[in-house]
Amino acid sequence: MKVKKYVAETMQDAIFKVKADLGPDAIILNTSKFKTGGFLGLFTRTMVEVVAGVEEKNTENEQQNNLALQEIVELKNMVYEMHKSWENDRFLQELPEEMIEIYKYLNEQGVYNTLSKEIIKLLDKRNPETRDELLSCLKLILREYIGEGQGIVLNGQKKVVAFVGATGVGKTTTIAKLAAHFVLDEGRKVCLITTDTYRIAAVQQLQTYSDIINIPIHVVYNEKELEKLLNFDLKGKYDLILIDTAGSSWNDRFQLGRLKRLFKDNLIDEVHLILSLNTKSHIQKEIIEKFSIVKPDKLLLTKLDEANKFGDLLNIRNFCKLPYSYITMGQNVPDDIKTADVDILVDYLIGDLDV
Ligand SMILES: Nc1nc2c(ncn2[C@@H]2O[C@H](COP(=O)(O)OP(=O)(O)OP(=O)(O)O)[C@@H](O)[C@H]2O)c(=O)[nH]1
Ligand SMILES: [Mg+2]
Incomplete structure (x- = not known):
């Protein structure tokens, strides 16, 4: 007492x-x-x-109640895990051996368990009879999940395309690769804009690429300057204007707010959200959610060369249906970039699968 x-x-x-x-x-x-x-x-x-x-009985009781609740939650989790593994065992028992191999392979690639099961069920339904049939059915299903890639298509139009993403994912390097491609391979008139005025080195980095490719670069400090450039100074003069932005942590509301203001006037035709494939799935999800504030149109995947698992090519589909635009697989400008061709992505995912 x-x-x-x-x-x-x-x-x-x-x-x-x-x-x-x-x-x-x-x-x-x-x-x-x-x-x-x-x-x-x-x-x-x-x-x-x-x-x-x-x-003091009340507080003691409260503590006891909390402990009991905690134990109940732990027990519930244990039962859930046991049920899951039992369900898993049952699920696997009913499958032919090759499908079990595929299921395990997808799990090793980091594909969410529920998604792997969904894919195996679809595969099982198609009833493939030979090994070749099994593989081509699997590829078809994965193709449907991943979806056709959609790069920047000009088709006689002039476009303004902006790139956003977390710090260091490869925005500036990717823009340099794309600028070089459109200038050198497609013979387009390209101009660069950078809004990344936070780090002195950031402007310098893009400036170096613009010098090498021999295209103009503009530095803008706020939304008014961007609007003036796009509505007047550069209007109609270039086939493609590529906009680089400052990398922002997905928790950095200030930077995300600034991006939103920059993009508010519908002056931009496409926003590509850049995701590095060496980032963990649950963080990808957070990033996609946070950057939805600038309404991205496409997802661009970088650093495939640094990833050792490719399950996220499917996992991302679980929380975002935007098409993939490009993939990058190295630091070399301009070579290490490709349109996100669905067959290439399927190969990344099941390239060394052997059933
Ligand atoms: N391995 C690998 N490295 C890459 C790839 N793309 C870019 N990088 C490297 O990643 C680092 C960061 O690239 P940047 O282009 O500066 O990234 P950013 O998103 O502009 O960075 P911030 O402007 O600081 O947010 C550099 O060392 C690039 O060479 C890629 O596909 N693979
Ligand atoms: Mg940059």
Whole structure:
């Protein structure tokens, strides 16, 4: 029991103090009066002293309840895991050996378990009879999940395309690769804009590429300058304008807010959200959610050369249906980039599958 002493001028005040401090369950253990103050026995005041206590049973109970709840949650999780593994075993038992191999392979590639199962079920339904049939059915299913890649298609149109993404995913390098491709392979008039004015080196980095490819570059500091460039100074002069942006952490609301303001006037035809494939799946999900603020049209995947698993090519589909535009697989400008051809992506995913 928690016991405390309260002093007040009246019993009522003392009890009020007790209740306020110990709550309605408090009990009075002792009361007494005493005199205080005054001079030579005059002007003294009579005070009331109350000793009250409250059972600490409640907090102990609360702790016990919390412990019990925690145990229940742990037990529930255990049952769920057991059920999952039992279901898994049953699921596997009913499958032919080659399908089990494929299922395991997809799991090793980091494909979400539910997604692997879904794919195996679809495969099983198609009832392939030979090994070749099995592989081509699997490829067809994966193709459907991954979807056709959609690079930048000009078809006589002039386009403004912006690239956004987390810090260091390869935005600037990818823009240089694309600029070189459109200038050298397609003979287009290309111009670069950078809004990445936070790091001095960032402008310099793009400037170096623009010098090598021999195309103009503009640096803009705010949305007004961007609007002026796109609406007046550069309007109609280039087949393709590529916009680089400052990398922002997906938690950086300031940078994301700035991006949103930059893009608000519908001056941009396509926004590509760049994702590095060496980032963990659950973080990809967060990044896609955070960057949805700038309404990306396509996803561009970088650093495939650094990834050792390719399950995310499918996992990303679970939370985002935007088409893949390009993939990059190295630091070399301009070579290490390809349109996100669905067959190439399927090969990345099941290239060394042997059933
Ligand atoms: N291995 C590999 N490295 C790449 C690839 N693309 C870019 N990089 C490297 O990744 C690093 C960062 O590239 P940047 O292009 O500066 O990335 P960014 O997104 O512009 O970075 P910030 O502007 O700082 O946000 C550089 O060292 C690039 O060479 C790729 O496909 N594979
Ligand atoms: Mg950059």
